[in-house]
Amino acid sequence: MNMDVELDGLFRHNETYDYGNYDYKEDFESRGSKAVLIPLLYSVELVVGLLGNGLLLAVLAQKRRLWSMSDTFILHLSVADILLLVTLPFWAAQAAQRCGWCFSGFLCKSSGAVFNINFYCGILLLFCIILDRYLSIVHATQLYSQKRPWLAHISCLLVWLISLILTIPDWFFMVARKDPAQDETSCVHKYSQSETDWKLVSRVIHHTLGFLLPAIALIICCSRILHRLLGSSTGLQKQRSVVVFLPLVGLFFLCWMPYNITLIVDTFRGNSTEPEGSLKTALTVTSALGCVHACLRPLLYLGLCGNFRKRTLSMLSCTAGETDSSLWELGVGEEVLSDQGPEREELKQMTNVDHQVQPAQC
Incomplete structure (x- = not known):
């Protein structure tokens, strides 16, 4: 009797399984959430931001005959926000599509550069605004005035130039990189093993010159301004004339601090x-x-600045609503200040000086 046992079939299927191509459930769920939430957030930012900043530019264009220093800085902030909003569809598509970044390498570099340009312009233009407020309130010194309009334009030009210089690493190291393991292309900074020193240098420049130093300067100036106002006899009333720019600073840090x-x-x-x-x-x-601030800033103007709100409503209703006063006057608390007597008059004089001198109150 033949007692041979055929084991060939048993050992024939004893092969090693490649788990490298296996999609784990957690990764799939994470990808699914990212593919829905991130594009949704970007879409809301894009629609609200373009409507708000477009409305802001329309109001500024309607007031071009009575251009002020405040309008100059607000205009540049709005232009920087619009540039950022234009790139959001590309980032939304990268998060939504299975292939990731499906656009050219140039769009990757330019989108990454615009993202950081918006950040640098935002914090540096805010610094110009707060610095002027600090000099006028604490030291009674005029930095920007109608007699020297060129100074505000030069300051904005320098802000854009510095922002472009700080984004030079993005043009070199931002690439559309394909991950073979996930079969997905991402627009990211790519540093080789020999270029890790460049990564450290670019990050140090971003953290110090682009964020920490301007942030420290903003905090110091705001603290000195509030200390000066609260220490005066009419501090609570005077604080109303400068309270507009504080939400601007707070909004910027609230949006960008987690990313940094x-x-x-x-x-x-x-x-x-x-x-x-x-x-x-x-x-x-x-x-x-971080991109949320691009759509929230016009809403902040609309909620806090009374003249801007009136001009906007007049433009939308096609009625005459011309006013020679600044668009960026604080639109809250007038009823409380209306019967303050000498204190109201002192605050009015201070506010009028600020509108002629300052780059922006909001």
């Missing part, structure tokens, strides 16, 4: 050439939150 903190964490990770896993997701989410 996440970027600092990534900088201190070590010699890794690019973020991975949860840190990469955190950078994606916080960068999307």
Whole structure:
């Protein structure tokens, strides 16, 4: 009797399975959430931001005969926001599509550069505004005035120039990189093992010149302004004349602080050439939150600036609503101040001086 046992079929299927192409459920769910929430957020920012900033530019164009220093800085802030909003569809498509970044490498570089240009312009233009407020209130010195309109234009030109210089690393290291493991292309900063020093240098420049130093200067100036106003006999009333720009500063830090903190964490990770896993997701989410300020800033003007609100409503209703006063006057608290007597008159004189001298109150 033949007792041979055929084991060939048993061992024939004993092969090693490649788990590299296996999609884990957690990764699939994470990708699905990202593909829905990020594009949705970008879409809302795009629609609200373009409507708000377009309305703002229309109001400024209607007032071009009575251009002021405030309008100059507000205009440049709005232009920087519109440039950022134009790039949002590309970032939304990258998050929504399975292939990731499906556009050219030039669009990747330019979109990344515009993202950082908006950040640098935002914080530097705010610094110009707050610095002028600080000099006029604390030291009674006029920095920008109608007699020297060229100074405001030069300041804005320098802000744009500095922002372009700070984004030079984006033009060199921002690439559309394909990840073979996930079969997905991403628009990210790519540093080779020999270029990790350049990553550290560019990050240090961003953290110091682009964020920490202007942020410290803004905090110091705002603190001195509030200390000066609260220490005067009519501090609570005078504070109303400068309270408009404080939400601007607070909004900027509220939107951009999470992204910069996440970027600092990534900088201190070590010699890794690019973020991975949860840190990469955190950078994606916080960068999307940072763009929110581009659509919230016009809403802030509309809610706090009385003359801007009146001019906007007049333009939308096609009625005459011309006014020679600044668009950026505070539109709250007039009833409280209307019967303050000498204190009201002192505040009015201070506010009028600020409107002629300052780049912006909001």
